[in-house]
Amino acid sequence: MREKTEVQNRIKPGLARPLLRVEDLKLYFRTTQGIVQAVDTISFALGRTQALAVLGESGCGKTSLAKAILRLLPRNVQTYSGRVELDGVDVMSWSEERFRREVRWTKVSMVAQAAMNSLNPVLRVGEQIAEPLIVHRGMDKKSAWARAREVVQLVGVPADFLQRYAFELSGGMRQRAVIAMALVTNPDLVILDEPTSSLDVLTQANIMNVLKNIKREFEKSFVLITHDIATSSELADCVAIMYAGQLVEWGTSEQFYPKPLHPYSQKLMASVPRLREERALDFIPGRPPSLINPPRGCRFAERCPSKFFQCEQEPPMIEVQGGRLVKCWLYR
Numbered sequence: 001m002r003e004k005t006e007v008q009n010r011i012k013p014g015l016a017r018p019l020l021r022v023e024d025l026k027l028y029f030r031t032t033q034g035i036v037q038a039v040d041t042i043s044f045a046l047g048r049t050q051a052l053a054v055l056g057e058s059g060c061g062k063t064s065l066a067k068a069i070l071r072l073l074p075r076n077v078q079t080y081s082g083r084v085e086l087d088g089v090d091v092m093s094w095s096e097e098r099f100r101r102e103v104r105w106t107k108v109s110m111v112a113q114a115a116m117n118s119l120n121p122v123l124r125v126g127e128q129i130a131e132p133l134i135v136h137r138g139m140d141k142k143s144a145w146a147r148a149r150e151v152v153q154l155v156g157v158p159a160d161f162l163q164r165y166a167f168e169l170s171g172g173m174r175q176r177a178v179i180a181m182a183l184v185t186n187p188d189l190v191i192l193d194e195p196t197s198s199l200d201v202l203t204q205a206n207i208m209n210v211l212k213n214i215k216r217e218f219e220k221s222f223v224l225i226t227h228d229i230a231t232s233s234e235l236a237d238c239v240a241i242m243y244a245g246q247l248v249e250w251g252t253s254e255q256f257y258p259k260p261l262h263p264y265s266q267k268l269m270a271s272v273p274r275l276r277e278e279r280a281l282d283f284i285p286g287r288p289p290s291l292i293n294p295p296r297g298c299r300f301a302e303r304c305p306s307k308f309f310q311c312e313q314e315p316p317m318i319e320v321q322g323g324r325l326v327k328c329w330l331y332r
């Protein structure tokens with residue numbers, strides 16, 4: 001069931017009782033060239049059984065946002081701050097040990113970018129799906145396999161595939177297997193990082209259908225990271241647009257897809273081919289800026305067709321009708 005969106009204050013997308021709330025989340029990396037501001041002060045909230053689509057070009061910080069939520073941090077972290085709340089509890093303040101025991105893979109799991117290509121080649125698929133249960137839930141091998149058998153059927157993999165090796169499966173079946181790995185511990189929230197890229201269109205549609213069924217029948221929440229805007233609209237209840245490490249737009253799907261507000265979102269949407277529409281595709285000239293010393297002011301200004309003098313200053317998150325949020329001076 002859909003929760004009613006309720007913006008609790010002017011600048012932060014929110015819900016009355018969210019499953020996940022992220023507040024002022026920052027993740028910066030240290031490199032020889034300088035500090036990379038990959039996730040720069042992001043706030044949002046996601047309700048139970050809701051799906052959030054996180055959209056944006058490559059290099060905008062989508063994967064880093066996922067890692068920041070799950071605290072999967074590389075060694076070169078320079079700053080990691082803000083709040084990550086689950087069911088109102090600030091789990092970011094927990095020790096790594098407690099976080100691993102009570103959050104990662106148990107309450108929140110993730111299908112990493114290109115995970116289907118990094119299945120272990122020498123272990124049977126079933127062993128890999130059962131493993132999180134043995135490691136994180138302390139289950140014995142037999143019960144773990146029984147549960148794995150249940151879960152693969154949910155995602156449309158025949159149970160006898162558990163005995164196979166990754167190279168014996170098609171791309172679509174491998175992707176279903178890694179989704180099964182993320183679901184096997186029965187988490188509340190699954191983060192999927194580009195789960196349909198590098199799959200053919202038909203397989204993409206099948207995977208999205210699997211996710212839709214799971215969301216509906218098992219009341220899961222999803223964060224779906226993608227640059228495939230067309231397929232995202234089938235699953236998403238709300239949409240977050242990321243640009244250069246920041247959130248630049250937030251809205252429900254009903255609000256966003258028919259009428260994106262931020263000039264970047266509009267360009268992104270216009271770059272999607274549509275059936276039954278004679279329209280030249282709109283490509284966004286240029287590339288997202290480097291996140292080492294990103295431009296001051298609006299980070300999209302240099303590529304923006306609507307740029308004006310005010311864009312030299314950083315726009316605040318501005319609330320427009322219905323709790324929609326957009327980080328753009330045009331809506332002041």
Ligand SMILES: Nc1ncnc2c1ncn2[C@@H]1O[C@H](COP(=O)(O)OP(=O)(O)O)[C@@H](O)[C@H]1O
Pocket residue numbers: 029030031036038056057058059060061062063064065074076291
């Ligand atoms: N461990 C890291 N060290 C340094 N820079 C990183 C690291 N991980 C990602 N980045 C940089 O952070 C930025 C955002 O990357 P990423 O989160 O992967 O974006 P996206 O998933 O949207 O493509 C990119 O500039 C990327 O090069």
Ligand SMILES: [Mg+2]
Pocket residue numbers: 062063064113193
């Ligand atoms: Mg990525």
